[in-house]
Amino acid sequence: MWYLTRATGIVAAVLAVAALVWGLFFSARNTGTRLRPNWWLALHNYLGGLTLVFIALHMLMSFLDTQAGLSFVNLFVPSGRVGWRIGWGVLAFWLFVIVVLPSIGRVRRRLPRKAWHVVHLVSIPAVVLTGVHAYQAGSDSASGYFTRGLALLIGIAVYPITIRLSGIAQRRRAIA
Amino acid sequence: MTTPSKSGKSTRQTAPIDPLLQQRLAQLGNRRPGSPLSPPKNGPAAKPPTKPGRRAKPARAAKLSALALSAVTTLGLTVVFADQNGQTDSVQLTSGTAAGSLITVAAAPPTAVTPAAVTPAAVTPAAVTPAAVTPAAVTPVTTVAPAATVAVAAPAPAGVVDGTYVGGSDRNRWGTVQVQVVYSGGQVADVQILQYPNGDRNSIRISQVALPRLVNETLRSQSADVNTVSGATYTSKSYRISMQSAIDAANAASGISG
Numbered sequence: 001m002w003y004l005t006r007a008t009g010i011v012a013a014v015l016a017v018a019a020l021v022w023g024l025f026f027s028a029r030n031t032g033t034r035l036r037p038n039w040w041l042a043l044h045n046y047l048g049g050l051t052l053v054f055i056a057l058h059m060l061m062s063f064l065d066t067q068a069g070l071s072f073v074n075l076f077v078p079s080g081r082v083g084w085r086i087g088w089g090v091l092a093f094w095l096f097v098i099v100v101l102p103s104i105g106r107v108r109r110r111l112p113r114k115a116w117h118v119v120h121l122v123s124i125p126a127v128v129l130t131g132v133h134a135y136q137a138g139s140d141s142a143s144g145y146f147t148r149g150l151a152l153l154i155g156i157a158v159y160p161i162t163i164r165l166s167g168i169a170q171r172r173r174a175i176a
Numbered sequence: 177m178t179t180p181s182k183s184g185k186s187t188r189q190t191a192p193i194d195p196l197l198q199q200r201l202a203q204l205g206n207r208r209p210g211s212p213l214s215p216p217k218n219g220p221a222a223k224p225p226t227k228p229g230r231r232a233k234p235a236r237a238a239k240l241s242a243l244a245l246s247a248v249t250t251l252g253l254t255v256v257f258a259d260q261n262g263q264t265d266s267v268q269l270t271s272g273t274a275a276g277s278l279i280t281v282a283a284a285p286p287t288a289v290t291p292a293a294v295t296p297a298a299v300t301p302a303a304v305t306p307a308a309v310t311p312a313a314v315t316p317v318t319t320v321a322p323a324a325t326v327a328v329a330a331p332a333p334a335g336v337v338d339g340t341y342v343g344g345s346d347r348n349r350w351g352t353v354q355v356q357v358v359y360s361g362g363q364v365a366d367v368q369i370l371q372y373p374n375g376d377r378n379s380i381r382i383s384q385v386a387l388p389r390l391v392n393e394t395l396r397s398q399s400a401d402v403n404t405v406s407g408a409t410y411t412s413k414s415y416r417i418s419m420q421s422a423i424d425a426a427n428a429a430s431g432i433s434g
Binding site: 042 | 234235238239242243246249250251252253254257258381404406407
């Protein structure tokens with residue numbers, strides 16, 4: 001069960017980064033011409049949902065693992081009692097829920113676009129907290145593979161963030 | 177296409193309209209409002225209209241690939257982790273045996289060793305010396321490795337000689353783990369932790385949670401083959417190494433080979 005917990009956690013983290021990157025490329029209109037925008041958007045939505053599914057699996061495995069010593073409440077309430085290395089993961093889970101749920105069709109239509117956008121930006125701290133949780137709680141954080149993988153994921157995530165921010169800055173300069 | 181006129185203004189010269197297009201435009205102009213568009217007679221056949229309520233599913237292949245890749249990666253990683261743990265276990269057992277083989281303390285006759293020797297203070301390399309144990313009592317004590325020391329105490333009917341055996345210390349990323357095992361009646365009766373990772377609050381908390389579980393499992397299984405405690409992978413590995421070393425020392429002291 002412990003191995004499944006670790007595996008689902010790693011896959012959930014990779015999926016979260018993939019969803020973030022897809023969303024950033026889409027919002028920066030940096031999607032190229034070969035694939036239509038709705039392809040990018042559909043895949044971004046799907047990756048976001050899949051991330052939440054794998055996070056749920058990760059939590060379920062942690063709960064079923066009797067040696068982890070996590071109660072049902074510990075899975076949903078971050079506390080210092082079980083340690084903040086677990087708590088960061090719980091916080092990241094709630095942030096992902098906040099990001100994904102308002103993006104479901106009916107809920108999104110009722111939200112003002114600006115409010116939805118602000119809520120959607122929470123995905124960036126959610127991914128950062130996921131990284132902190134993985135580093136502090138992960139048994140693999142000392143291995144070279146983990147360090148290289150984490151560096152790769154950070155690089156993959158930072159690139160579209162830079163493109164997005166530079167696009168915003170250019171647009172502001174053009175308006176001014 | 178534009179051409180300059182005599183007055184200097186440009187006039188638009190219209191190209192001849194394709195008769196098929198002309199026919200289509202006339203058809204569109206004549207149609208009744210609300211009536212469905214019919215395809216041009218000579219043109220390519222239009223796609224049949226999709227059923228109402230059926231939505232296009234973009235990126236379907238990519239979505240399926242993402243799902244399959246995630247599932248396969250999860251299973252693959254699980255297998256790799258399980259395999260890694262199995263490999264490290266065998267390595268640990270080997271290293272534990274190696275540490276134990278350094279101990280060449282001869283098995284003492286049951287009544288020869290004084291009970292005073294079996295105290296935590298006595299379980300040091302200095303304790304197993306001719307000064308601590310009378311020369312008559314212990315037959316040739318050749319060498320004692322500092323990694324693991326043995327204090328033989330009382331007789332056991334069969335198997336491992338009763339006493340306290342200290343395992344070698346194993347250092348990991350978070351600190352050092354060293355255990356001491358007490359044999360009574362040829363069985364592991366107690367396990368004491370001599371050293372554990374305590375460099376920070378987190379390490380202390382993890383050790384406090386993990387080590388009692390590892391000790392309980394050792395007492396249950398009577399071996400060093402214990403499962404890794406979740407969140408305490410390093411401590412568990414070091415515990416296994418030190419425990420195996422102590423068990424090997426006990427076996428060596430009792431003249432049990434293998």
